[in-house]
Amino acid sequence: MNIVIAGVGGQGSILAAKILGSLYMERGLDVKVNEVHGMSQRGGTVVTMVRAGEQVYSPLVAPGTADLLIGLELTEAVRAVSYLKPDGKSFVSSRTISIAGQGVFADPGLFQTINALELAEKAGNKRCENTVLLGAASKMLDFTQDEWKKVFRFSMKPELFEVNYHAFLEGCKVNEILESTN
Numbered sequence: 001m002n003i004v005i006a007g008v009g010g011q012g013s014i015l016a017a018k019i020l021g022s023l024y025m026e027r028g029l030d031v032k033v034n035e036v037h038g039m040s041q042r043g044g045t046v047v048t049m050v051r052a053g054e055q056v057y058s059p060l061v062a063p064g065t066a067d068l069l070i071g072l073e074l075t076e077a078v079r080a081v082s083y084l085k086p087d088g089k090s091f092v093s094s095r096t097i098s099i100a101g102q103g104v105f106a107d108p109g110l111f112q113t114i115n116a117l118e119l120a121e122k123a124g125n126k127r128c129e130n131t132v133l134l135g136a137a138s139k140m141l142d143f144t145q146d147e148w149k150k151v152f153r154f155s156m157k158p159e160l161f162e163v164n165y166h167a168f169l170e171g172c173k174v175n176e177i178l179e180s181t182n
Contacts, residue, residue, distance in 0.1 A: 135171020
């Protein structure tokens, strides 16, 4: 499984990658995680890659090979779309973060967009967009709710578990809505 998480600094892409990597490690798979961030502390681009399989030699996802793209921010998802393989899936926040000189240059219809910010606020913390999107993407990943919950517990501070897990469940509901409209 090749997963690319694209966002800006402070959105939690590294935590999301840690959660996904831990899930695959719990299954006994070889996992490699790669973080590429430049000016991330100033709101710059952060691209995190997770690769899992029987034997993984490189942490880098080659362009055109990602099974899943999780976009924490729409513009950064557009920048990272070249990683997605033709039959890959994407779950992308509909939110854009205004950074000078930056704009969306591709058709947002390429993505399954989700108002992750609204769902995170509903869950109790707007900073939980990352876990909302993990919930939305969870249907395509073969993990049980118990596995997700266990990894959430040991991936974050105890006082952040409840709100993040609630945000994850809000994201899971997106799948039910999408299935009922198809």
